[in-house]
Amino acid sequence: MEFNRIIKLLRKERGITQKQAAEDLGVSQALLSHYEKGIRECGLDFVVRVADYYNVSCDYLLGRSAERNGMMLTADELPNPDKMKDNVYHGSVLPTMNKKLISNSLNVLYAKIAECHSKALTTEVSTYLMMAVAKMFRLLYSAEPHNAQSLFSVEARRWPGYSDAVMRMSESNVADLLAGEDLNGAEGVKDPSCLAMTTESLTREYPLFTPSLLNLIKTSETHVRGLDPRQ
Numbered sequence: 001m002e003f004n005r006i007i008k009l010l011r012k013e014r015g016i017t018q019k020q021a022a023e024d025l026g027v028s029q030a031l032l033s034h035y036e037k038g039i040r041e042c043g044l045d046f047v048v049r050v051a052d053y054y055n056v057s058c059d060y061l062l063g064r065s066a067e068r069n070g071m072m073l074t075a076d077e078l079p080n081p082d083k084m085k086d087n088v089y090h091g092s093v094l095p096t097m098n099k100k101l102i103s104n105s106l107n108v109l110y111a112k113i114a115e116c117h118s119k120a121l122t123t124e125v126s127t128y129l130m131m132a133v134a135k136m137f138r139l140l141y142s143a144e145p146h147n148a149q150s151l152f153s154v155e156a157r158r159w160p161g162y163s164d165a166v167m168r169m170s171e172s173n174v175a176d177l178l179a180g181e182d183l184n185g186a187e188g189v190k191d192p193s194c195l196a197m198t199t200e201s202l203t204r205e206y207p208l209f210t211p212s213l214l215n216l217i218k219t220s221e222t223h224v225r226g227l228d229p230r231q
Contacts, residue, residue: 002063003047004038010054011036013198025049066214068199101219104212111206115194120186121177128170135163 011021022032034040051058057070065071113122138159141147154162173183180188202210
């Protein structure tokens with residue numbers, strides 16, 4: 001599943017036609033098409049050829065690593081935006097690594113938003129993210145019955161539905177702005193070319209933070225695929 005998706009992604013990012021890639025890799029276009037669609041499985045020799053052709057690792061092609069060079073990230077290797085003294089949080093590395101993945105990914109996200117020069121886009125994305133954090137904090141806070149619920153001005157019975165509605169509305173507004181539609185007097189993004197990117201260009205522009213983003217995407221999709229009955 002990962003291999004066919006990734007070889008198609010690499011070809012598209014490189015701007016190579018399927019016919020050209022097949023010729024360069026020494027296979028028929030029909031066979032490469034089958035590989036890209038996941039209809040047929042290839043041998044190890046073809047995996048190595050593809051790795052050499054696109055200058056990536058076999059681990060990346062097989063979905064074992066989110067990075068083109070095949071590196072497996074650890075908490076120690078991730079940039080530390082909060083200057084934490086160590087990479088262990090309450091005896092566990094995993095929470096620290098997840099926090100770094102999120103923090104570092106936000107750097108890339110906001111950097112790309114800035115290239116759109118849209119204050120409205122920044123506002124809507126921020127509203128969505130802040131609401132997500134507020135929802136998780138309220139769940140933690142409310143788990144202890146002795147904590148004063150007067151901290152919150154929105155009633156507990158209304159909060160879940162209302163907060164979900166705000167997030168859905170912000171998500172919809174972001175989609176509209178990115179489609180070039182104006183929102184409440186603010187201009188939408190008229191030229192989406194400002195968001196042109198590939199995994200290669202992201203790594204080049206944000207070498208410290210892109211590994212975190214790619215690993216965050218991979219982890220998130222693993223969770224989503226776990227809900228898919230076809231998997």
